[in-house]
Amino acid sequence: MGSASVDLKTVKLIHGGDLSSASREFGIPKEKWIDLSTGISPWSWPVPSVPEIIWQSLPDSGDGLGQVAADYYGCDTSSLLPVSGSQDGLQVIPSLLEQGKVAMPVRGYEEHRRAWENAGHEIAPYRSVEQLQQLVSTGQVAHAVVINPNNPTGEVIDRQLLMSLQQQLQKNGGWLLIDEAFMDARPENSLATECPTPGLIVLRSIGKFFGLAGLRLGFVLAPHVLLQKLEEQLPPWNVSHPARWIGKQALADDAWNRAQRQRLHSVSEQWHQQLAARFSSLQFIASSLFISGIGDAGLCEEIYRELGQRGVLARVFDEIEGQRMVRFGLPTEEKLPKVLKVLDQVAEEQLCTVG
Numbered sequence: 001m002g003s004a005s006v007d008l009k010t011v012k013l014i015h016g017g018d019l020s021s022a023s024r025e026f027g028i029p030k031e032k033w034i035d036l037s038t039g040i041s042p043w044s045w046p047v048p049s050v051p052e053i054i055w056q057s058l059p060d061s062g063d064g065l066g067q068v069a070a071d072y073y074g075c076d077t078s079s080l081l082p083v084s085g086s087q088d089g090l091q092v093i094p095s096l097l098e099q100g101k102v103a104m105p106v107r108g109y110e111e112h113r114r115a116w117e118n119a120g121h122e123i124a125p126y127r128s129v130e131q132l133q134q135l136v137s138t139g140q141v142a143h144a145v146v147i148n149p150n151n152p153t154g155e156v157i158d159r160q161l162l163m164s165l166q167q168q169l170q171k172n173g174g175w176l177l178i179d180e181a182f183m184d185a186r187p188e189n190s191l192a193t194e195c196p197t198p199g200l201i202v203l204r205s206i207g208k209f210f211g212l213a214g215l216r217l218g219f220v221l222a223p224h225v226l227l228q229k230l231e232e233q234l235p236p237w238n239v240s241h242p243a244r245w246i247g248k249q250a251l252a253d254d255a256w257n258r259a260q261r262q263r264l265h266s267v268s269e270q271w272h273q274q275l276a277a278r279f280s281s282l283q284f285i286a287s288s289l290f291i292s293g294i295g296d297a298g299l300c301e302e303i304y305r306e307l308g309q310r311g312v313l314a315r316v317f318d319e320i321e322g323q324r325m326v327r328f329g330l331p332t333e334e335k336l337p338k339v340l341k342v343l344d345q346v347a348e349e350q351l352c353t354v355g
Contacts, residue, residue, distance in 0.1 A: 016315045016327070017213075026308045034339060036329040037315040039151060039182060039290040043263065043332070044211030045250040050242050059241040065248045069219055072251040073204060074187075079196035081227040082239045082247075086181055086203040086218030087111060092233045093201060094119035096226060097175055100142025103135045107320060108147045109179065116145070129157055136165050144169060147179040148189070152317055152327045153294075154287035159189055163197075170199030177201040181218075184209030184257075185264050185288030195221040208289055209260065210250050217243045264288040267330050274340065275328060278347040279303065282326070292327045299350075300324035306346040312339060 016037035019030045070077040083089045094102075094116040101122045104113055113123060124141050126132040135141045144165060149156045166176040180202055183190045192202050202221040207213035217239060220230060250256075265288060272286040275293065282293030282300070293300070297319040303326055304316035315327040331339045 016329070019313065022308060022313050026311075028308075028311050032311050034312045034331065034335050034342075036331060036339070037313045037327070038213070038329050039287070039327070040208055040213045040329065041211035041260070041264065041289060042330055043260065045253065045256060045260075047212070047246055048249075050245060054241050054245045057241060059237045059239060059244055063244055063248065065244045068248045068251050073190070073195075073219070073221065074193035075195045075221055078224045079221055079227070081220045081222075081231060082244065083218050083220055083230075083234065084238050084240075084243075085207065085216040086179065086205040086220070088234065088238065089203055089218065089220040089230065090177075090179065091115045092230055093177065093220070093226075094121055096229045096233070097121075097143060098173065100174070101140065103132055103141040103144035105145070105147060105150060105153075107150075107153055107317065107325065108145075109151050109181075112145050112147070112177075112179065129161070132157075133161075133165065136168050139172065142169070142172065142174040143177070144174075145177050145179070147181075149182045149186075149287050151179075151182060152290070152292050152315070152325055154285035154290065154292050156186075156189060159191055162191060163194065166197065166200050170197075173199075175199050175201060177203070179203045181205040182208050182287060182289055185261050192221055196223040198223055201226070206247050206250065209264075212246070212250065215243045215246060216240070217247045261288075264330070271328070271330055274343070278343050279350070281350075290327050290329050292325050294323055294325045297322055297324040300326045303346060303350070306349055307342060310342045310345065312342045 017035060019033050019035060022033060023030050065082055066077045066080060070080050090112055099120045101124050102116050103126050104123045106125045106127045117123060124135055126135055132144065136144060146157060146162060162178065169176050176199060178191055180190055191200065192204065194200060195202055204219045204221065206215055206217040220227060268286055268288050268291065272284060272291050275291050276284050279293060282295040284291055284293045300316055301324060304314055307314050317325040
């Protein structure tokens with residue numbers, strides 16, 4: 001799986017959900033897999049039939065999506081820009097900011113690191129909140145990237161602490177970029193309501209919480225001047241008309257959103273307990289959309305492979321200082337019995353190996 005020192009500029013990054021590669025690796029047809037390798041909700045917002053006119057006409061920026069999204073995130077419409085997935089924003093934004101050193105989590109969504117390096121910035125890695133605070137308070141970095149909750153570690157940084165970091169960076173003309181792709185389940189921790197604070201950028205995604213990753217819709221929340229620069233770098237009609245139409249309705253569905261949060265909290269708590277009971281050698285951190293276990297590099301690799309040989313796809317991450325991480329997405333009620341049976345088999349295999 002490579003190492004932390006690999007040059008991300010020249011290597012294709014690995015992401016979850018790649019059943020084609022898993023099928024080739026383990027010799028199991030795609031339709032036979034149970035995919036737990038992403039943090040995408042297995043319960044999707046129920047998409048209604050899309051009217052024919054939506055397919056026939058070009059996207060309309062005056063369709064009300066901006067206002068609905070602003071209401072959902074608690075910000076002003078002028079500080080929000082729809083994009084084709086938050087990935088669109090994170091790839092372009094570093095090129096719009098003054099080059100400098102940027103604080104970056106050692107373990108996190110690696111597309112951030114690639115984008116900042118490609119834009120000519122220097123990476124200053126941090127392993128903890130304390131290290132991040134030190135980098136910012138001592139002026140060692142011009143900018144900082146925080147993934148909150150972190151993907152894949154599940155760690156959450158307090159919003160008041162983040163605002164303090166933002167203020168310190170902004171005094172010197174720097175920026176704090178917060179990736180909140182997994183924040184919908186816990187909106188009280190979001191900094192979206194602080195936009196458009198100078199020096200603050202927040203990325204949001206429709207794909208994870210709403211289970212609509214294929215829609216390719218996200219939002220960048222930032223000062224209007226930066227959004228104008230970003231929009232100039234994006235092609236016309238960057239977000240498809242069906243994506244805008246569906247996203248507008250999903251964001252406005254308060255009843256479904258409340259029920260989804262309750263379901264994710266309940267299921268993730270149970271899933272956390274079930275995993276921890278079977279793999280006590282791993283240290284698990286719970287998030288509303290995935291559970292991650294960190295431990296010995298060889299053990300994590302072995303668990304990943306044992307699961308894969310039985311048709312359950314998890315996500316294993318690169319070794320850092322002798323440890324790797326295995327991320328488990330949430331299984332549906334229908335698939336849970338089979339998944340638990342496989343987990344029991346793999347756990348038993350581990351006990352036999354140790355014995």
